Amino acid sequence: MASLFPGTNARRCCAAFTAIPPPRRLEITISPQPNLGHKYDAIRDTQPNNQRVGTRERYEYLLSLVSGEKSNFQFIIRLLNTNVDGKEKALYSLTSIKGIGPRFADLILKKADIDKNKRAGELTAEELERVVQIVKDPAAYKIPAWFLNRQRDIVTGQDSHAISSAVDSKLREDLERLKKIRAHRGLRHYWGLRVRGQHTKTTGRRGRTVGVSKKKG
Structure with missing residues (x-):
């Protein structure tokens, strides 16, 4: 063989x-x-x-497991202009929304009286509405101002929490304001240089490479 x-x-x-x-x-x-x-x-x-x-x-x-003969489980939830995965736990599914981290998501579920181990697809319409109201008006639910990402707004002076596309729009507005008033931070952004005091001799080199040339003569 x-x-x-x-x-x-x-x-x-x-x-x-x-x-x-x-x-x-x-x-x-x-x-x-x-x-x-x-x-x-x-x-x-x-x-x-x-x-x-x-x-x-x-x-x-x-x-x-999801109990019930006729389950209303939703695999994809449209929440605050974001598609949320219903198969994940509510605590982690809320973090897929831009502007909401694990700590803020945990606080939202506590204020809304929702079990954080519950799947997001099991949440009822009333529970989702409570989550939306807490995010839109956190001060009404006694959430401290230091927990929010938009404190003392330059226009309104109010404390709020920016989420979803509002995070990018607020950041863009702040940068445009700094450039308009010709603040040092705004100029550094305009020039494409480091803003927070980093070294720039050897790092952050972008654009056209310029070689070292010797003088003639």
């Missing part, structure tokens, strides 16, 4: 192929009344002699 692998014994190769274990069977068990507090059911490996904890021989996976 010719060997499949040059330089090896055919019997050893056949023995190696026959020693490959059969594929593992996974059993999915979902109880009729799942624990809605955690919304998790476990899928455990049913192959025997695979119960060594702390090694790769044990396989355990978690699934997200």
Whole structure:
């Protein structure tokens, strides 16, 4: 019998192929009344002699469950001019909105009385409306001014929180104002140079490369 692998014994190769274990069977068990507090059911490996904890021989996976016969789960939510992933938890899905970070998202859910472990697709229309109202008027829900990203606006003098496309528009307005009044920061932006005191001799070189030329004579 010719060997499949040059330089090896055919019997050893056949023995190696026959020693490959059969594929593992996974059993999915979902109880009729799942624990809605955690919304998790476990899928455990049913192959025997695979119960060594702390090694790769044990396989355990978690699934997200949505209860109810007629589920109104939304996989994509249009919230504050942003497409929000409904499969993620509400805490992390809110961070996909520009201007909202993890800390601000956590505070929004606390003020709206929403479980942060709840999936975003499970939120009702009333809960989403509460989230929108809190973001638009954070002062009405006793959110401190130092938590906001637009404090003492140059035009209105009010404390607000810019989100979505308003973040870029407010930044653009500030830069145009600095350039118009010919402030030093505005001029540095206009010249395309570093603004915050960084060194510019060896870093930040952009544009046409100019070589060193020796004087003639």
